[in-house]
Amino acid sequence: MERDGPSVQLGNGIEVACGDAKFFLDPRKVSEEAICCISHAHSDHMPSSFAGGPIHCSDITLRCMRGRVKSKKSRTFLESVELGSDPLVDATGAGHILGSNMFLLDAGQKVLYTGDFCPQDRLDIEGARPRRCDILIVEATYGNPRYKFPDRREMIKVIHDWVEDVLHQGYSAVLHAYPLGKSQELITMLRDFQPRLHGSVLDTTRLIESDDLRFDYLPFDPQDRDPQLVISPGAWGENGLSVLKKKRSADVSGWCLDTRERSLGKMGWGMDQGFAYSDHADFYEIIDFVEKCSPSLVYTNHGSEDMLAHEIQKRLGITAIPLKKEKKGQTNLGCYC
Ligand SMILES: [Zn+2]
Secondary structure: OOOOOOEEEEEOEEEEEEOOEEEEEOOOEEOOOOEEEOOOOOOOOOOOEEOOOOEEOOHHHHHHHHHHOOOHHHHHHHHOOOEOOOOOEEEEEOOOOOOOEEEEEEEOEEEEEOOOOOOOOEOOEOOOOOOOOOEEEEEEOOOOOOOOOOOHHHHHHHHHHHHHHHHHOOOEEEEEOOOOOHHHHHHHHOHHHOOEEOOHHHHHHHHHOEOOEOOOOEEOOOOOOOOOEEEEOOHHHOOOHHHOOOEEEEEEOHHHHHHHHHOOOOOHHHOOEEEOOOOOOOHHHHHHHHHHHOOOEEEEEEEOHHHHHHHHHHHHOOEEEEOOOOOOOOOOOOOOO
């Protein structure tokens, strides 16, 4: 099948091209060959090399990248980067983590790239709003019908009550979460317990703070053994918390849905509890979002892309193609130019 319009394929991130217009979405390498758009600063979306050219991203994403890049050359480049302002790129909030963006591109046709996204408003984060487009490139992290998250506003209450109970019983409450995004949500939702931040959660939170963005917390102090709320990276980041002899720990992640039957007792990873609270869209939120964007073609990316493409075709009747690296001899279904 041939049709006019932009080509979409995996390469340096996701490459979208039509005529002279070329875009790299969440590229591994920022370059001047194309307009580079970076959705957010999680490591699976952040470039590892910064060679030149303007970048389209939010101020928070730029601050995070400046703090996280290792190479001196990249850091020098990022210190002087001009944030892109190009009429071909329209950035709006993705509702995933602070500073995360979606991009509506003018590539002959309107192409919307969601990056990681979440449509539900919560705490200080406004959910992603659908945008009408011709081609939608949508994330598929939870793109399987078995993923349906509990209402996040309900989960905020559940987590809050759990922390209160644990502290009331004379234990410390340790919540494990991604340092960037989920941890700051927890700081905000649990601020009345004055959370202590441990390890990379503390480093990352300091990184994204600015005059306009402040959080209420204390650094974790190993000398302080009183019952307290600690927010820590994943279970592998427990180092140093063994000084808290009486503690209860919980994982805060959408993946807790996979251990639901155990989440009321001992979780995997040695946790006492799991909370299925996610900053990604679940399967049903993705389907609803796709329908409201009303595209004629969808590319699924990053996760359960085969399953999601199949379900979009079946449920919405919209042509959907999983984005994959080409295998040798395989036709690139994603290229229509
Ligand atoms: Zn992410």
